[in-house]
Amino acid sequence: xxxxxxxxxxxxxxxxxxxxxxxxxxxxxxxxxxxxxxxxxxxxxxxxxxxxxxxxxxxxxxxxxxxxxxxxxxxxxxxxxxxxxxxxxxxxxxxxxxxxxxxxxxxxxxxxxxxxxxxxxxxxxxxxxxxxxxxxxxxxxxxxxxxxxxxxxxxxxxxxxxxxxxxxxxxxxxxxxxxxxxxxxxxxxxxxxxxxxxxxxxxxxxxxxxxxxxxxxxxxxxxxxxxxxxxxxxxxxxxxxxxxxxxxxxxxxxxxxxxxxxxxxxxxxxxxxxxxxxxxxxxxxxxxxx
Amino acid sequence: xxxxxxxxxxxxxxxxxxxxxxxxxxxxxxxxxxxxxxxxxxxxxxxxxxxxxxxxxxxxxxxxxxxxxxxxxxxxxxxxxxxxxxxxxxxxxxxxxxxxxxxxxxxxxxxxxxxxxxxx
Numbered sequence: 001x002x003x004x005x006x007x008x009x010x011x012x013x014x015x016x017x018x019x020x021x022x023x024x025x026x027x028x029x030x031x032x033x034x035x036x037x038x039x040x041x042x043x044x045x046x047x048x049x050x051x052x053x054x055x056x057x058x059x060x061x062x063x064x065x066x067x068x069x070x071x072x073x074x075x076x077x078x079x080x081x082x083x084x085x086x087x088x089x090x091x092x093x094x095x096x097x098x099x100x101x102x103x104x105x106x107x108x109x110x111x112x113x114x115x116x117x118x119x120x121x122x123x124x125x126x127x128x129x130x131x132x133x134x135x136x137x138x139x140x141x142x143x144x145x146x147x148x149x150x151x152x153x154x155x156x157x158x159x160x161x162x163x164x165x166x167x168x169x170x171x172x173x174x175x176x177x178x179x180x181x182x183x184x185x186x187x188x189x190x191x192x193x194x195x196x197x198x199x200x201x202x203x204x205x206x207x208x209x210x211x212x213x214x215x216x217x218x219x220x221x222x223x224x225x226x227x228x229x230x231x232x233x234x235x236x237x238x239x240x241x242x243x244x245x246x247x248x249x250x251x252x253x254x255x256x257x258x259x260x261x262x263x264x265x266x267x268x269x270x271x272x273x274x275x276x277x278x279x280x281x282x283x284x285x286x287x288x289x290x
Numbered sequence: 291x292x293x294x295x296x297x298x299x300x301x302x303x304x305x306x307x308x309x310x311x312x313x314x315x316x317x318x319x320x321x322x323x324x325x326x327x328x329x330x331x332x333x334x335x336x337x338x339x340x341x342x343x344x345x346x347x348x349x350x351x352x353x354x355x356x357x358x359x360x361x362x363x364x365x366x367x368x369x370x371x372x373x374x375x376x377x378x379x380x381x382x383x384x385x386x387x388x389x390x391x392x393x394x395x396x397x398x399x400x401x402x403x404x405x406x407x408x409x410x
Contacts, residue, residue, distance in 0.1 A: 074347070080340025085350050085373035092365055095340050 002160045003273055004179035004208075008195025010166035012185045013215040013239065016249060017269070018163040019044040020256045022129045024266045030160040033133035034147045034175035036119060041163055042133060043252045047126030055134070055149045056115030057098030057142065062089045066110035073102035073111060082111075098145060119146045121153065130155075144174035151178070168202040176203070181277050182210040183236055183269075189220035193227060200233065211236040211276055213269065234276055237269040293392065294318045294349050295385045296359040300328045302386040308360025311342030317385050318352045321393075342366030342407065349375065358388050358397065367403040379404060 005018045015033075019041050022031045033039040060073070060082055071084040081096035082089065093116050103111040119136040134150040136143055143165065154160055164175040176182055182203050186196040196212065203210040211234040214224055218241035228235050239245070239262075248258035256263045296313035297304045307313035312335050319326040329352055334345040342362075346369035349357055356376040370377055378397040382388040391397050 080337070080343040083343050083347055083369060085347065085369055088372050090343075090369055090372050092340070092343060092368075095343075095365075 001181075001274075001277065002154070002162060002179040004162040004164055004176040004182045005185060005213075006164035006172060006176050006182050006199060006203075007166055007185045008168055008197070008199035008202075009186065009192055012166075012187050012192060013213070014166070014185050015040055015044070015163055016215070016239075016245075016255065017183065017185050017213055017237075017266075018161050020254055020262070020266045021270055022161050023254050023256050024263055025128065025159070025161075025270065026267075028128050028130075028158055030130045030132060030155060030158050032150055032154065032160055032162045033131065034150055034171075035163055035165040036134035036136040036143050036146045036150070036171070037165065039133040039135055041131055042122075042124060044254050045124070045126050045129055045131050046252075047124030047129070047131055049122060050125050051123040053121045054117055055119050055121050055146050056117050057096070057145050058100055058113035059093040059096040059098060059116040060091050060102050060111045061114050062091060063110045063112070064088070066108045067106075068108055068110075070107065072105045072107060076101045076105045094141070097142065118142050121146070121150055123153070130158075143171035147171055147174040151175075168198045172202070173206070176208065177206060179208060181273060182208050183213050183273065184210055185213045185215055186224055187216045187220065188214055188222065188224040190223065192220065193224045196224060196227070200231070209277065211273070213237045213239070215239045216241040234272070236272045236276070237265060239265065291322070291356070292318055292320045292352065292354040293356045293358060293389075294329075294352060294354045295388055296357070297328075297385050299385075302326070302389065303384055306358070306360065306380065306382055306385055306388045310357070310359045310362050310366050311345045313345070313359065316345075316349060316352065316357075318354060319385075319389060340365070343369050346370050346373065346375075349373075356392075356399075358392060361405040362400060362403055363405050363407040364403040365407060367400070 005014045022029050033041040067089050069084040069087050074083040079095045081092050082102050118140045122133050124131040132153050134146045165171045184199050186192040217238045294316045296307040297317050298307050298314045316329040334341040342365045346366050350373040358378045358380050362377050377400045379400050380388045
């Protein structure tokens, strides 16, 4: 089972939910940090580094002796990463998404591909948790290929928790596509609600069952709760606005370790998710009663 | 020789656009025939990325030897240079005054990009 943890708004607690859920999972679990622009699960799950692998995408190299600057490659490329001007063909590797189309359409066979580094993928091991994280190189704008590469390391048969980047655009889609359930973490503020609505539209579009985790309950207002009630969206967990959680977080500690009274809440979240998943996708309102 | 000007309008008294890749149009002026035509750059204006490169392609197709604009980013600069087009940086307010400055030899050819991409 793959549980994706996502949110519209950033800073709502995706990583907190992911790492604490992993800790109380009870059996071997993988956590995939797909927030490749700022992976931070490793700050809380301090594991031993097992492997670091460079991730690349294929970019075109033009053999000028064969190229007749016909322009077919440039005509194909949506991203303007390759262009023929007059007698020469130029490549802009930083714009290339690595689809390989230019090499396929070149009638002269003048294009071969070579790897361009976009980041690294690290595998760490701690207790029962295998953490696989992507780390995009600074200045690289291509999160989705690295996210897909992180996901390709997923071990089938082992449960996985997937920490997604915030937002509702390509990197998030790349991360949560193919997961069994999405937990959307939000906060009960107008800002949280606004971005939750966007995130709900996104997961509906993808057709993935989803529920909501409301973090920092006590701040803001009750509109997130009302929204979930009206739309019959299950609230999988509520986390109170507890200063001690923020303090533990700021020290890089897991909530369930620093504040053992929260273990049962995260265990309930897991139970709710498993229940929700096995119960035919989302009609039950499994609101946490704690 | 023909020379192109970045502009938001369609006539000689239109403003000279300081941007290259996302300029609305190119006014292509034929110095020998004293005649001009206007080329649309809408596709590049709306491009998600690579506007400068695509605009350079459009300019190359017009067959000009030079382009007069305000600023030029690194990718557009590389593309225009590869096609043998000279880039002139110019602070004149209108196409007409830029054309005058060009004819009088007051415009300097740029030898490198003068702004980062996405500078506006």
